[in-house]
Amino acid sequence: GLWGEGRLLPQRGGLACLARPGLSHRRFLSAGPAGVEGEAASGASSGSSSRRGFCSAGLGLPAMATVVAEKLSHLFINVQHLWKVPRLLENALPSSSCTVEVSDVPRLFRKPYIHTGYRPLNRTWRYYFLSLFQQHNEAVNVWTHLVAAVILLVRFWWLSQAVDFLNDLHTQPLFVIAISSVVYSTFSTLAHLLQAKSEFWHYAFFFLDYVGVATYQYSSALVHYYYAIEPEWHARVVSFYVPGAVLLAWLSCAGSCYAKYRCPQLSSLQGRLCQEMPSAVAYALDISPVVYRIYVSSGLADTAVLYHKCHVLFFLIGAFFFSYPYPEKWFPGKCHFVGQGHQIFHVFLLLCTLTQVEAVLLDYKTRRPIYTRLHGGLAPVFSALGLFVVASCSFTALYMTLKVKRKLDGKND
DSSP: OTTOSOEEEEEETTEEEEEOTTOSSOBOOOOHHHHHHHHHHHHHHOTTGGGSSOOSSOOOHHHHHHHHHHHHHHHHHHHHHHHHHHHHHHHHSOOTTOOBOGGGSOGGGOOTTOOSOBOOSSOOHHHHHHGGGSOSTTHHHHHHHHHHHHHHHHHHHHHHHHSOTTTOGGGHHHHHHHHHHHHHHHHHHHHHHHGGGOHHHHHHHHHHHHHHHHHHHHHHHHHIIIIIOOHHHHHHHTTTHHHHHHHHHHHHHHHHHHHHHHTTTSOHHHHHHHHHHHHHHHHHHHTHHHHHHHHHTTTSOOHHHHHHHHHHHHHHHHHHHHHSOTTTTTSTTSOSSSOOHHHHHHHHHHHHHHHHHHHHHHHHHHOHHHHHHHHTTOHHHHHHHHHHHHHHHHHHHHHHHHHHHHHHHHHHO
């Protein structure tokens, strides 16, 4: 039975109880004649039920109160342990008050119109990793890309159950966008989480971020060219589209690295020209198949085109907030933790990526006769060019990191 073999003890004070070997106390169970009848009926239905630990004699109210009090005492002890959890977390995590004013950090770390919420430099790596759970002016930037990385990872894991990435040649561009979207989100998460460690690591992590962005930029151009393009537009751009996408992806990474390296010596206009001009030209080329597709599909019921429209709109809105410090410029001193333009940019970039992925998946499923005829067996070539983009951007970021190290070493000397 439930309590194993037991023996019925004589009644004491009108109570009978069942003692289980190995237990130091006695359990008082059922009440009155009803308890006897219930046990008898139970015994009639099952020969083993008489050994389930239920007493066959009456149980008075004082004994029931004892049992209830015993249960409540155990519950109270467990609740007391739960109360210790917040204190343990508080001791493990950095204090929420461990942020400093803008005047306490070097100029490199300062954001326009953000006066506080900066994390101090030269703390332990543990401090910066655990600041993921604390309030500071990079927290929203970290979480938006972290959530994006998790959502995309789960989405592509589901996709891998339905798509044969190993044997279907035409899935390779889809695999490239899957990997690059998770990578750029992860790199951006690390950059915003760990860049406050020191000046050197600030440069290094944002150079890594630019590698991820350039990789995602090329993969976006690739899937637009491979799955979304119309035959008429393909005939116009086939001679230069893919080489141009490769070159512009590298230029975007190199320009961003150079602008960061020269910051804050460069003027705002010069920095924006270095960082944003190559990216703007690259986007104009990369999105051209989608824009032409939207134009020729006007009036047609195409769900993929609707997703394409959404991801273009989300990108343009996000680009505005990336380029201009709104709304913190309108409300200086009010957007230290939430409401910064870069945070809004992250949100719209997440929406852009998610809708782009859905559009590309629909194109992959519904336009197979078109893209197999246009591209034949070129998918491995395009994928290999993606690896070339990763390698060239990584070497560029490494080279700029070494220049930063020499620059900082010279300043320290």
